[in-house]
Amino acid sequence: MEAKEQIRQTITNHPVVLFMKGNPQAPQCGFSATAVQILKACGVNTFASVDVLADPDIRQGIKDFSNWPTVPQLYVKGEFVGGCDIMKEMYQAGELQKQLEDLASA
């Protein structure tokens, strides 16, 4: 399957998707680690993650798909939310918690 189609299906089938380097248990980059921590701080403990290091097509594909040249990238309900900086800013402003409210696990 083409990378673009694969990405489209992933963000459609999962309410929260983090494209990152490594996986949530073992992030391979500080920014990806921060993104995982922020999601958890918002109460989202289960989310889909895609390790871009495992697939060069996805790694390039997600950059083109989002028009965003860096990883991590967060998608919520099929929409691009942003990278690590934006997640941090939104978290500090309480906006991300709100957006993820109904997706947080009890």
Place this chain on the structure above:
Amino acid sequence: MLDPKEIETWIAQGLACEHIAIEGDGQHFAALIVSREFAGMNRVKRQQRVYQTVRGKLDSGELHALSMQTLTPEEWQEKPRDG
């Protein structure tokens, strides 16, 4: 090692900035960018606009990571400063 000044130049060439300041250790950089162009743009659009100016450097790997704060001159005025 990449000099933060160099990144400032790349960005300033592609985007009219009222103010730009970049700090970094040669690997990871943090930028404060103040531009009128950001007015009416959300966070994603602002960063996409800045990324446009350094896309080639990110693709080549010359620049690995740039975290940024993107403000309009008005937002910058209101922002509490250190010191």
